Amino acid sequence: xxxxxxxxxxxxxxxxxxxxxxxxxxxxxxxxxxxxxxxxxxxxxxxxxxxxxxxxxxxxxxxxxxxxxxxxxxxxxxxxxxxxxxxxxxxxxxxxxxxxxxxxxxxxxxxxxxxxxxxxxxxxxxxxxxxxxxxxxxxxxxxxxxxxxxxxxxxxxxxxxxxxxxxxxxxxxxxxxxxxxxxxxxxxxxxxxxxxxxxxxxxxxxxxxxxxxxxxxxxxxxxxxxxxxxxxxxxxxxxxxxxxxxxxxxxxxxxxxxxxxxxxxxxxxxxxxxxxxxxxxxxxxxxxxxxxxxxxxxxxxxxxxxxxxxxxxxxxxxxxxxxxxxxxxxxxxxxxxxxxxxxxxxxxxxxxxxxxxxxxxxxxxxxxxxxxxxxxxxxxxxxxxxxxxxxxxxxxxxxxxxxxxxxxxxxxxxxxxxxxxxxxxxxxxxxxxxxxxxxxxxxxxxxxxxxxxxxxxxxxxxxxxxxxxxxxxxxxxxxxxxxxxxxxxxxxxxxxxxxxxxxxxxxxxxxxxxxxxxxxxxxxxxxxxxxxxxxxxxxxxxxxxxxxxxxxxxxxxxxxxxxxxxxxxxxxxxxxxxxxxxxxxxxxxxxxxxxxxxxxxxxxxxxxxxxxxxxxxxxxxxxxxxxxxxxxxxxxxxxxxxxxxxxxxxxxxxxxxxxxxxxxxxxxxxxxxxxxxxxxxxxxxxxxxxxxxxxxxxxxxxxxxxxxxxxxxxxxxxxxxxxxxxxxxxxxxxxxx
Amino acid sequence: xxxxxxxxxxxxxxxxxxxxxxxxxxxxxxxxxxxxxxxxxxxxxxxxxxxxxxxx
Numbered sequence: 001x002x003x004x005x006x007x008x009x010x011x012x013x014x015x016x017x018x019x020x021x022x023x024x025x026x027x028x029x030x031x032x033x034x035x036x037x038x039x040x041x042x043x044x045x046x047x048x049x050x051x052x053x054x055x056x057x058x059x060x061x062x063x064x065x066x067x068x069x070x071x072x073x074x075x076x077x078x079x080x081x082x083x084x085x086x087x088x089x090x091x092x093x094x095x096x097x098x099x100x101x102x103x104x105x106x107x108x109x110x111x112x113x114x115x116x117x118x119x120x121x122x123x124x125x126x127x128x129x130x131x132x133x134x135x136x137x138x139x140x141x142x143x144x145x146x147x148x149x150x151x152x153x154x155x156x157x158x159x160x161x162x163x164x165x166x167x168x169x170x171x172x173x174x175x176x177x178x179x180x181x182x183x184x185x186x187x188x189x190x191x192x193x194x195x196x197x198x199x200x201x202x203x204x205x206x207x208x209x210x211x212x213x214x215x216x217x218x219x220x221x222x223x224x225x226x227x228x229x230x231x232x233x234x235x236x237x238x239x240x241x242x243x244x245x246x247x248x249x250x251x252x253x254x255x256x257x258x259x260x261x262x263x264x265x266x267x268x269x270x271x272x273x274x275x276x277x278x279x280x281x282x283x284x285x286x287x288x289x290x291x292x293x294x295x296x297x298x299x300x301x302x303x304x305x306x307x308x309x310x311x312x313x314x315x316x317x318x319x320x321x322x323x324x325x326x327x328x329x330x331x332x333x334x335x336x337x338x339x340x341x342x343x344x345x346x347x348x349x350x351x352x353x354x355x356x357x358x359x360x361x362x363x364x365x366x367x368x369x370x371x372x373x374x375x376x377x378x379x380x381x382x383x384x385x386x387x388x389x390x391x392x393x394x395x396x397x398x399x400x401x402x403x404x405x406x407x408x409x410x411x412x413x414x415x416x417x418x419x420x421x422x423x424x425x426x427x428x429x430x431x432x433x434x435x436x437x438x439x440x441x442x443x444x445x446x447x448x449x450x451x452x453x454x455x456x457x458x459x460x461x462x463x464x465x466x467x468x469x470x471x472x473x474x475x476x477x478x479x480x481x482x483x484x485x486x487x488x489x490x491x492x493x494x495x496x497x498x499x500x501x502x503x504x505x506x507x508x509x510x511x512x513x514x515x516x517x518x519x520x521x522x523x524x525x526x527x528x529x530x531x532x533x534x535x536x537x538x539x540x541x542x543x544x545x546x547x548x549x550x551x552x553x554x555x556x557x558x559x560x561x562x563x564x565x566x567x568x569x570x571x572x573x574x575x576x577x578x579x580x581x582x583x584x585x586x587x588x589x590x591x592x593x594x595x596x597x598x599x600x601x602x603x604x605x606x607x608x609x610x611x612x613x614x615x616x617x618x619x620x621x622x623x624x625x626x627x628x629x630x631x632x633x634x635x636x637x638x639x640x641x642x643x644x645x646x647x648x649x650x651x652x653x654x655x656x657x658x659x660x661x662x663x664x665x666x667x668x669x670x671x672x673x674x675x676x677x678x679x680x681x682x683x684x685x686x687x688x689x690x691x692x693x694x695x696x697x698x699x700x701x702x703x704x705x706x707x708x709x710x711x712x713x714x715x716x717x718x719x720x721x722x723x724x725x726x727x728x729x730x731x732x733x734x735x736x737x
Numbered sequence: 738x739x740x741x742x743x744x745x746x747x748x749x750x751x752x753x754x755x756x757x758x759x760x761x762x763x764x765x766x767x768x769x770x771x772x773x774x775x776x777x778x779x780x781x782x783x784x785x786x787x788x789x790x791x792x793x
Binding site for chain 1: 747751768771772774775776777778779781
């Protein structure tokens with residue numbers, strides 16, 4: 001097995017005798033000349049560098065706001081709740097997204113020995129994707145969001161994403177079909193699985209009822225919405241951040257190290273295992289929530305199994321370097337790959353551990369999850385991207401890298417950045433998780449004030465921001481280094497290549513000529529195979545949750561929101577409150593003592609979308625209704641530290657100034673009725689008047705406490721919503737008594 | 738709880754399906770050559786490029 005091949009010693013066209021295939025004697029195949037399209041790869045590479053730096057910069061800004069809230073510049077458009085989604089979207093879909101396209105467009109052409117199917121499609125794909133990113137940069141700070149994590153973009157952009165993704169698919173499959181190499185290398189399998197699964201996830205998680213161009217409501221509500229979102233959310237990690245990167249690893253790592261992958265057999269085995277198992281793991285984001293127990297258990301079991309195929313990939317990558325570790329010592333690009341693969345191994349070990357319910361009980365909603373995610377994002381995605389960029393750009397420009405020393409500096413700064421980021425966040429997460437759960441010997445909460453646990457972790461937040469800044473600095477150095485390299489060389493836009501045309505007649509390798517040919521020649525069966533693999537888990541989890549009524553027992557006293565509360569809820573969504581506040585009291589004594597009665601599935605049946613959240617930077621708000629007087633909320637939104645000294649929540653002064661825009665309430669309620677909320681015609685027709693009447697009441701109550709505020713300000717609607725939160729179930733208790 | 742019988746049935750069918758697919762793939766030569774593709778992918782580039790500078 002240990003055959004090392006030196007391509008440089010074999011400069012001819014790839015006429016390597018294929019030992020598996022006995023080619024009968026016949027005329028030599030015609031050598032076709034063609035050219036690889038490097039310009040499109042270069043474009044995606046530049047986009048990767050620029051968006052990467054922007055996305056990381058926004059990350060440092062949001063991280064800073066978590067210990068210095070005034071870093072929002074007192075501006076609603078740059079406040080955490082609105083730009084945290086900008087950070088996540090920028091690094092996932094702009095940085096990693098462009099990097100995927102860069103890697104796929106480069107490797108697919110070479111693996112298929114063919115130019116991309118259509119240069120026009122490549123260009124539309126490139127500019128379309130950049131336009132989508134720009135639209136995200138414009139809409140998210142404006143508060144135009146669906147609130148589903150990593151799927152915040154509103155419905156017109158969702159449609160644009162679908163169209164561009166399909167064009168990408170056509171371009172990819174067109175290239176595969178006209179290829180000159182019969183066997184589809186395993187990297188392409190990963191690309192195909194990525195393409196089909198991301199399409200399925202994106203479409204199913206984007207079923208929205210539009211109200212206007214900038215507002216929509218999800219078709220699903222509450223528990224079902226949560227399951228769909230985290231089925232999507234987890235598999236965005238799986239099929240956007242993992243499978244395409246594994247495919248790229250299987251192409252670029254052997255190329256960089258100039259040796260074949262450790263085990264091709266293992267790569268195929270773990271491919272099928274990975275895509276089959278990954279799709280089930282979503283419910284581990286919803287442990288101890290109102291999601292039915294059977295779904296939670298399925299999520300746990302499959303998450304634990306996931307360690308096997310994940311480590312299969314990591315081991316296959318690292319062992320590719322067996323006997324070549326001397327190269328790693330000298331080659332910084334390989335160092336990036338080794339750290340990236342190691343980070344992947346750590347994150348995929350940690351993931352299954354975090355999915356165990358007893359670990360999750362402590363870790364969930366804390367910084368631990370943020371640390372976990374960033375080991376994967378900074379280590380695996382970031383470092384692999386950097387390595388590929390450093391490898392590709394000098395190749396395409398036919399010039400050595402501008403400065404190898406600077407690349408080495410980047411490697412060490414980046415590695416330190418990951419450590420300075422992750423370690424404080426692990427400490428922070430564990431500290432806060434334990435503090436939330438600690439009781440005194442008398443049986444009361446040791447830290448009944450949530451704020452105490454926040455203040456405890458602020459030093460860790462500062463270190464994390466410093467770690468992130470280090471990592472960003474490294475990326476900026478890389479940008480400088482690569483642009484200098486580009487300036488020194490000249491792009492070989494069309495790289496000449498030649499390969500024999502694929503023989504038309506098929507040469508059987510097994511007993512059955514037809515089926516082998518069908519599978520190997522055509523990418524479509526692979527697509528269908530991947531689709532079947534991911535649909536099994538999806539159907540088994542989603543269908544019963546939607547079809548079996550007993551999964552979401554209804555509660556008679558739970559009623560739809562009033563017009564004003566609905567408007568307040570939309571403001572809550574717009575401001576991104578869900579990024580820091582959960583609405584999900586888990587059934588632990590430590591939580592029911594702190595927040596009140598634990599959450600029931602039936603309480604969320606009118607929540608389009610669900611707002612359970614995934615992180616408690618601030619306390620849970622599920623039982624917020626009636627806890628404080630209206631005036632407390634007013635002062636708290638105006639100046640949070642006036643009610644909670646030391647709070648890191650920013651002031652929301654604009655809510656006190658901006659008038660409510662409730663003219664479209666009838667449209668919004670009509671849209672909600674279409675997705676199942678039982679508003680009647682009277683309620684819809686009188687929605688504006690009803691909202692004004694309720695707002696007048698709140699304004700009068702505030703006036704009694706000495707607060708003069710017009711009843712048409714946004715704060716009034718938000719107070720109405722906050723005071724309603726979680727109170728319906730209390731009516732039931734009162735009625736039963 | 739009766740649903741468990743349904744689920745066990747489905748699981749067994751799925752497992753048998755995968756097992757069948759595996760035997761089928763072995764019998765039809767899908768896994769005949771699990772080595773050359775990993776070598777072949779190393780041998781494609783750099784053939785016509787003039788003055789390829791070493792960019793190790």
